[in-house]
Amino acid sequence: MAAIGVVGCGQKVPRSSDVKSEIRIALQSDIRGTNPGVNRDVFTDDVLLQIVETLVTYADDLSVVPLLAERVERSQDGTRYIFHLRRDVVFHNGAPMTSREVVWSWERMLDPATNWVCRVWFDGSQGLKIESVTATDLYTVEFVINRPSVAFLDLLSNLQCSPVILHPDSVASNGDWIAPVGTGPFKLDEWMRGEYVLLIRHDAYRIGIGERNGLAGNKEPAGEVFRGVIIPDPSAAKAALLSGQVDIATRLQVSDLVDIEAATNLTVFKRESLDWNVLLMQSARPPFDDRLLRQAVAHAIDFSILAEVVSGDVSQPNASIVARSSSEHISCHQDRYVHDIEKAKDLLSRSGYEGEPIKLITNKRFANMFDNALIIQRMLIEIGLNVELEVLEWTTQIDQYYSGDFDLMSFGYTGRTEPSLGYKAILGPKSENAFYQWDSAEAMALLNQTETELDPGNRRSMFCRLHAMMLDEAPLINLYNNYIIEAASDRVIGYDAHATQKPRLWGVSLSTAEGEGGE
Amino acid sequence: MWQYAIKRILLTIPTLFIASGLVFICVRLLPGDPALLIAGDVQDEAALDAVRQSLGLDQPIIVQYGLWLKNMLSLNLGISISSGTPVVDLIVSRFSVTAQLVLIASAIALVVAAPLGLFAASRHNTRTDSVIMITSILMLSIPSFWIALLLILVFGVELKWLPTVGYVSADENLLQAVRFMIMPVLALTFVVLGQLTRMMRSTSIDILGKDYITHARAKGLSEAAVLRHHVFKNAFAPTMTLMGMIVGSLLGGAAVVETIFTLPGIGRLMVDSIYARDYPVIQGSVLLVGTAYVFVNLVVDLLYPFLDPRVKL
Numbered sequence: 001m002a003a004i005g006v007v008g009c010g011q012k013v014p015r016s017s018d019v020k021s022e023i024r025i026a027l028q029s030d031i032r033g034t035n036p037g038v039n040r041d042v043f044t045d046d047v048l049l050q051i052v053e054t055l056v057t058y059a060d061d062l063s064v065v066p067l068l069a070e071r072v073e074r075s076q077d078g079t080r081y082i083f084h085l086r087r088d089v090v091f092h093n094g095a096p097m098t099s100r101e102v103v104w105s106w107e108r109m110l111d112p113a114t115n116w117v118c119r120v121w122f123d124g125s126q127g128l129k130i131e132s133v134t135a136t137d138l139y140t141v142e143f144v145i146n147r148p149s150v151a152f153l154d155l156l157s158n159l160q161c162s163p164v165i166l167h168p169d170s171v172a173s174n175g176d177w178i179a180p181v182g183t184g185p186f187k188l189d190e191w192m193r194g195e196y197v198l199l200i201r202h203d204a205y206r207i208g209i210g211e212r213n214g215l216a217g218n219k220e221p222a223g224e225v226f227r228g229v230i231i232p233d234p235s236a237a238k239a240a241l242l243s244g245q246v247d248i249a250t251r252l253q254v255s256d257l258v259d260i261e262a263a264t265n266l267t268v269f270k271r272e273s274l275d276w277n278v279l280l281m282q283s284a285r286p287p288f289d290d291r292l293l294r295q296a297v298a299h300a301i302d303f304s305i306l307a308e309v310v311s312g313d314v315s316q317p318n319a320s321i322v323a324r325s326s327s328e329h330i331s332c333h334q335d336r337y338v339h340d341i342e343k344a345k346d347l348l349s350r351s352g353y354e355g356e357p358i359k360l361i362t363n364k365r366f367a368n369m370f371d372n373a374l375i376i377q378r379m380l381i382e383i384g385l386n387v388e389l390e391v392l393e394w395t396t397q398i399d400q401y402y403s404g405d406f407d408l409m410s411f412g413y414t415g416r417t418e419p420s421l422g423y424k425a426i427l428g429p430k431s432e433n434a435f436y437q438w439d440s441a442e443a444m445a446l447l448n449q450t451e452t453e454l455d456p457g458n459r460r461s462m463f464c465r466l467h468a469m470m471l472d473e474a475p476l477i478n479l480y481n482n483y484i485i486e487a488a489s490d491r492v493i494g495y496d497a498h499a500t501q502k503p504r505l506w507g508v509s510l511s512t513a514e515g516e517g518g519e
Numbered sequence: 520m521w522q523y524a525i526k527r528i529l530l531t532i533p534t535l536f537i538a539s540g541l542v543f544i545c546v547r548l549l550p551g552d553p554a555l556l557i558a559g560d561v562q563d564e565a566a567l568d569a570v571r572q573s574l575g576l577d578q579p580i581i582v583q584y585g586l587w588l589k590n591m592l593s594l595n596l597g598i599s600i601s602s603g604t605p606v607v608d609l610i611v612s613r614f615s616v617t618a619q620l621v622l623i624a625s626a627i628a629l630v631v632a633a634p635l636g637l638f639a640a641s642r643h644n645t646r647t648d649s650v651i652m653i654t655s656i657l658m659l660s661i662p663s664f665w666i667a668l669l670l671i672l673v674f675g676v677e678l679k680w681l682p683t684v685g686y687v688s689a690d691e692n693l694l695q696a697v698r699f700m701i702m703p704v705l706a707l708t709f710v711v712l713g714q715l716t717r718m719m720r721s722t723s724i725d726i727l728g729k730d731y732i733t734h735a736r737a738k739g740l741s742e743a744a745v746l747r748h749h750v751f752k753n754a755f756a757p758t759m760t761l762m763g764m765i766v767g768s769l770l771g772g773a774a775v776v777e778t779i780f781t782l783p784g785i786g787r788l789m790v791d792s793i794y795a796r797d798y799p800v801i802q803g804s805v806l807l808v809g810t811a812y813v814f815v816n817l818v819v820d821l822l823y824p825f826l827d828p829r830v831k832l
Contacts, residue, residue, distance in 0.1 A: 121563075239668075239684070395796055
């Protein structure tokens, strides 16, 4: 069996002995609920990540490493995974974590009555099926799956699905959800809807193996109390940060950079995220069923200028599905379209486009999507395309995305750490699901091969071929990975941004001198 | 008068019934699917169908409407799609925050606007009148969000005197509750103040031209007594009517101020619910705001005879 171990690189976590205060973090939206992976959105996931944990998770380089497991073994044929659990982990209610709770958690998630959003990934409806989850002893759990899946561990780490290990006390005897009794470094103390979420330190938390490394390793809770203050308005969030009413603000915008970088009492964190910005083109109907037209669009866009302007010089162009921060982003993924106006004009003249108006759909909820649309519109007009912007409310835009009812759309995908999951988000028959962007039998066949290819080198070559095929067909245009801008007061110790864009509150504290302050 | 009040209350029932029915239809005509907001980034039709089923959105619209109607008649406004909590609990807690904000702001505005408008009228066509008028128009013209941001910038960010976001209930800590409410109340007061001052001034000017005012002056009454006893009472009644309409509309329309200051009020709840396509909460909120609007205006109407004895209900 091949062992998957812990990667021991990352940051040192400050000790908790010097802190004793409440740390405030601005939340852009209230959480939807406390039931992980059931009633969720990205903001809910951000908070629950502090409370609950998975068997495996992502390291700094986005590889999958153990978290609640001590180590993981995979059988030669890739259909059996054995998780050796850490023996020191305790739930928030003081009960030790054993294989019983792991099996119970997975049985609950796979039960249709739970309404876990990712059940379809594991019930065979998409091919992969968990045949059984059994406890072979008190600290060993065996997963048997119906076919080899290289992405299996990644799916078990997924941040949208939150396949977390809970104590059965989380639900009532009739199965109704009560509250998360997890193993995370923080416990949910209070949730005032529309106002704040209060997290308190899990005093019995046992730190993981190695130093802090992505979402794994040393997750010692340094701060005692975190208050997530819900501030939906970006200007108000910035004002709260500048006035010292909150200590940490995440998901800030490029337009905030000038003010927050000018503030002497703030530390600003900037990096690229896994999320990727795209220009979608509806290839199932005219005019974008014409490959020449799609290629003309691709060559009309100046990716460097676009990424620089919209991301405030945080992001670099990336035409690949594979995020630049991923260890899977090897040299072949750096291939992209060359900005060439003359070539774009030539392709356009050879296409069947006759000057008909084209709507480019965008929204104002996400500044990056709007800014991308605005700049791309100008670039496309320059080569002679008659492009008009249509600004929709975000929920309406998602509806149009799912129904495939658009010509051009400025859109963004939530980051996928595993390349095959990224391709799965876009690749598929449009006749089955209108939200698929790339309908190619050849590419689908290659993607299916990557799922069972256990040799990492061969697998990488396959993704290189997929990338080259995508550039040639231009079913959509990947622009760049989204930017992360976060800021923390200089009295905050130990905070840093992560590529998953998830706030990591463990290891974060206030300096002693100002620890008793705060509004 | 009581007969009038009962008649008005009974008339409220069909009004609200029709309004909520319209809202039910309108929110479902909106493009957008709440299931996409929960499971959208998982990108799987089966997962989306499961979410729709769990939310009861897989039922035909007419079945959903029938169920909603049945529940509404038993005062059950349903369960929030976003949070899974009963809508009644959500809107009652949120409404109390908005009521505090709006009532305090309106009361302050009324206390300032009534004498200010009267004073401006008494100095009609003088420099004082012009200053008060221009100030009122400025207050009216500047949007509340801009005033709110300016207040945050000055008193929150620069001077650091007041908290910029958040809410503390008076039960929890009265002093903190006051501190957190000062800026939101001020932002809202500014807008209301301009409207009320203008109304009070124009009705006072109108009344100052009446014969009975000339008669009162001829009797030798001082100008202060004329303004206090004859002008104020008559001019105040229309101002109260306007006040009722303002309070009624603000109870559902203070969303901008609530969002900027992060107050957990009903306006913000409605906006969030619209973004989340949380149908039960949108319907429940509209119903509550509509009821409040009707109720506030009923109270104003019932107060009318006390302000103006010529009016009989």
